Amino acid sequence: MKSPLIIANWKSNKTVDEAKKWFEEIASQAVLPRTAQVVLCPSFPLLPVCQDLLTKYRLPWKLGAQTVSSFSEGKHTGEVNAVQLKEYVSYVLIGHSERRMELHETNDMLFEKVKRVREAGLTPIYFVQDGSTTIPEGVDIVAYEPIFAIGTGVADTPEHAEQVARGIKISMHIQTVLYGGSVDDKNVAAFMSCSSLDGIVPGAASLNPKEFAKLIIHA
Ligand code: PGA
Numbered sequence: 001m002k003s004p005l006i007i008a009n010w011k012s013n014k015t016v017d018e019a020k021k022w023f024e025e026i027a028s029q030a031v032l033p034r035t036a037q038v039v040l041c042p043s044f045p046l047l048p049v050c051q052d053l054l055t056k057y058r059l060p061w062k063l064g065a066q067t068v069s070s071f072s073e074g075k076h077t078g079e080v081n082a083v084q085l086k087e088y089v090s091y092v093l094i095g096h097s098e099r100r101m102e103l104h105e106t107n108d109m110l111f112e113k114v115k116r117v118r119e120a121g122l123t124p125i126y127f128v129q130d131g132s133t134t135i136p137e138g139v140d141i142v143a144y145e146p147i148f149a150i151g152t153g154v155a156d157t158p159e160h161a162e163q164v165a166r167g168i169k170i171s172m173h174i175q176t177v178l179y180g181g182s183v184d185d186k187n188v189a190a191f192m193s194c195s196s197l198d199g200i201v202p203g204a205a206s207l208n209p210k211e212f213a214k215l216i217i218h219a
Contacts, residue, residue, distance in 0.1 A: 003037055004192050004219045005178060005199030007064065007125060007143070008206035009093065010042045019046050020053065025209035027057035036216045037199070039064045039091050040206075044080055047088040064091035064125070067099060070112035082120035092117045095127040097147050111136040125178070131167045141176040142168055143201050149181025151204060156181055158190040158197075165196035185214035192219050 014022065019042060026032065041064040042050050054061055065088075069079035085092065094117065095110045110126075117124045118138045126139040129147050144164050149155050156164075156179070165177040179191050180201030191197055200219065206212045 002192075002198065003035070004197075005037045005039065005141075005176065006216060006219060007039045007091070007093070007178065007180070007199065007201045008041060008212065009066065009096075009180070009201055009203045010040070010046075010206060011066070011098070011203055012043060013207055014042065014046060016046065016049050019049055022207075022209050023050075023053040023057055023059075026213055027059065029210070029213040031217060032213050033216055035060070036219065038062070038216065041066050041091075041093055047085075051088050062090045063088055064093060065089045066093050066096070068092045068094070068113050068117055070109045070116065072116060082116040082122060086120050086122060089122065091123045091125055091141075093127065093143075094124050095133075097127065097129050097145060097150060100129075107134055107136075114138050127180075128168070131164045131171075135168075135172050135174065140174065141178065142172070142174045143178040143180050144168065145180040145201065151182070153182050155183060155187050155191075158187075158194050161191060162194035162196050165194065169196055183215070185211060185218050188215050188219045 038061040065085045069081045073081050094113045099105045114124045114136045124139055125141045125143055127143045146156050161179045168174050168177050176198045178199040178201050179197050183200045183202045184205045205215050
């Protein structure tokens, strides 16, 4: 049986206190499969806290950043670069549709981010909105997230997600393809039974520790 990669995308949610409570609650779930491959992606200010909390509760999970600067260190006010992130994370999400739309991130910027992340020795997780989104060199993990399914409670069908994932694997030579968009504990098993899908990216369902624990169990 495959062990799915589960990327918890907290987006712009949670304070330090809320993150502490989340860990306390999830660590107290009796049946939490601790060996699941989980990557927790909180906002930047929560990364050091979450790093400490993973150690405190002995959770063998990894951290990921939700974005990264397309610049290297230097005169770029407000930017957080890949070398800085390396102190906390193993993965970086790049090209989420919310950032493409709200912050007008372009393919050129995203390709630059992939380059920076790779140079720092981190693993990019590249988001595509359909099977025709351009994927840059140096990407091994792709997250397929159709826009209609994000935060709407209306997920793609497993059959269609499988078709898109298979297409990406064959045409782009991508090893690992994940599905994201309204994944929850009820539909996760259906996505994970698709042979071309290697994991999932829950957003809303990762915010509640009980719901997230159930999702891990059913994945
Ligand atoms: P959702 O978000 O699970 O809340 O739909 C997923 C994502 O945007 O990564």
